[in-house]
Amino acid sequence: MSEKEISRKLKRASQLLFFQRHRKLGLRGWELKKALGKDFMSIIDLLNSELDKLNLQVKVVFEDVEVTEKPSEEQLDKARFFITIKNPLAVSDIIASGWRIDDIAALAATIALIISRQGKAPKSDVEQILREKFPKWKVDMNLDRFIRTGYLSKDDNDILYVGWRARAEIDQRMLMELLLAK
Amino acid sequence: MVERKGANPFEVDVKASLEKLKKYLPHWKLLDDLLLDAEAINAISSIIKLQSDWIKNRSSSLYIDPIFIEMKIRMLDPKIIAEAFLDAWHPIISIDQIFPKKLKEAIDYWNNLLPLSDRWKEDFSPSSPIGTFEIDDLIKLKVVSLKDFDEKMKGLLNELMSKLSKSDKIDYWDFVYADTFEETLERAYVVSFILTEGYATLIIDPLEERIFIMPLKEPRKTSSKKIARSLPIALNYEIWKNLREGKG
Numbered sequence: 001m002s003e004k005e006i007s008r009k010l011k012r013a014s015q016l017l018f019f020q021r022h023r024k025l026g027l028r029g030w031e032l033k034k035a036l037g038k039d040f041m042s043i044i045d046l047l048n049s050e051l052d053k054l055n056l057q058v059k060v061v062f063e064d065v066e067v068t069e070k071p072s073e074e075q076l077d078k079a080r081f082f083i084t085i086k087n088p089l090a091v092s093d094i095i096a097s098g099w100r101i102d103d104i105a106a107l108a109a110t111i112a113l114i115i116s117r118q119g120k121a122p123k124s125d126v127e128q129i130l131r132e133k134f135p136k137w138k139v140d141m142n143l144d145r146f147i148r149t150g151y152l153s154k155d156d157n158d159i160l161y162v163g164w165r166a167r168a169e170i171d172q173r174m175l176m177e178l179l180l181a182k
Numbered sequence: 183m184v185e186r187k188g189a190n191p192f193e194v195d196v197k198a199s200l201e202k203l204k205k206y207l208p209h210w211k212l213l214d215d216l217l218l219d220a221e222a223i224n225a226i227s228s229i230i231k232l233q234s235d236w237i238k239n240r241s242s243s244l245y246i247d248p249i250f251i252e253m254k255i256r257m258l259d260p261k262i263i264a265e266a267f268l269d270a271w272h273p274i275i276s277i278d279q280i281f282p283k284k285l286k287e288a289i290d291y292w293n294n295l296l297p298l299s300d301r302w303k304e305d306f307s308p309s310s311p312i313g314t315f316e317i318d319d320l321i322k323l324k325v326v327s328l329k330d331f332d333e334k335m336k337g338l339l340n341e342l343m344s345k346l347s348k349s350d351k352i353d354y355w356d357f358v359y360a361d362t363f364e365e366t367l368e369r370a371y372v373v374s375f376i377l378t379e380g381y382a383t384l385i386i387d388p389l390e391e392r393i394f395i396m397p398l399k400e401p402r403k404t405s406s407k408k409i410a411r412s413l414p415i416a417l418n419y420e421i422w423k424n425l426r427e428g429k430g
Contacts, residue, residue, distance in 0.1 A: 018276060019276070020276045020277065020278040056275060059272065084272040084274050085272045086272065088269045088270075089271075097273075101261055102260050102264075105267070106260075109263055112263075113252065115251075129255060129256065132256060169273055171272065174270040175270035178266035178267075179254055180251075182258055182262050182263075
């Protein structure tokens, strides 16, 4: 691939990943492959090194399974690619972006509780624990918001799961370790 | 219940349940009783699956006793929980914006849009039923003759194939554009039939917002099970004028 071609594909990859195209953020691997060619992962790696300078990274979320070794082509096709912040933000930055500290605490408690219960928990159990610290209206409002924005998902039996967004944005292992260390 | 509540699946005594089913099985005569037994076996197999998942989860490094986590959540101040979360949180970055070109299109659309009262008058007046002009309607109205249309389609198809033999795709607007608005309209109309008949297909480059015509290796059969999608492409005098300026 010529330098010009690499540069063109880099620009294209960043446009595809930065601009919201679907209601659900991010792009599937097959969409990137279609736009960038079969060797799209080498372009993603290059983009990642460029983004690193801006404290950003390309995050790959695999479908259903946690892929630790080299992913297969099929796993990459089905995976969803996002651009996320690389190193944690300061509390002031998050608050400036519209999140309240108690909303973040509610999200953290909910996600931690679900992770500890093998990835699912009845909504009533989560509500009961959150209501010990927050009023009912706030708990209801927050859970609705977390479901709407993809941090949580809920099935017909009112069971809550870790949503696609939480899988993309939250380092689950680190969250549990940090909570236990507090 | 165990599956829904996320309770410990090892609290169910699988062995005793299976022995009970085995003990009573010879007594069942009715089909309904046997069906109930089958349902019970199915539920027990789900429990065994949950037990397997439970062991896998407990042996993973992510496992932490849920009771311990619940206790932590109950004890910790929300601010401290939030601080822990921030260190593990990497929010997604995305840009959601309207580009000037789309904004201009939206303004044009708004300016050309008749007031709702006028549109309703037109749309629901008994003299103007809602419908579309098919080629048969145009033939009936003597706007075109079938022979003329066939010839035009063959001519344009030859022109298209000759251009496509030189490159793998051509810009849709480059192809349909003609020196007059009427001719452009006619070419766009005939091209829509060429595409519907499956001689070629359209591909869209969403980034550059360009539409290309591409040849198909074999003409798509209209009866093909492959789902064909409709793509509305607006063409009015303003668009044609812009194309002309672009050419100039």
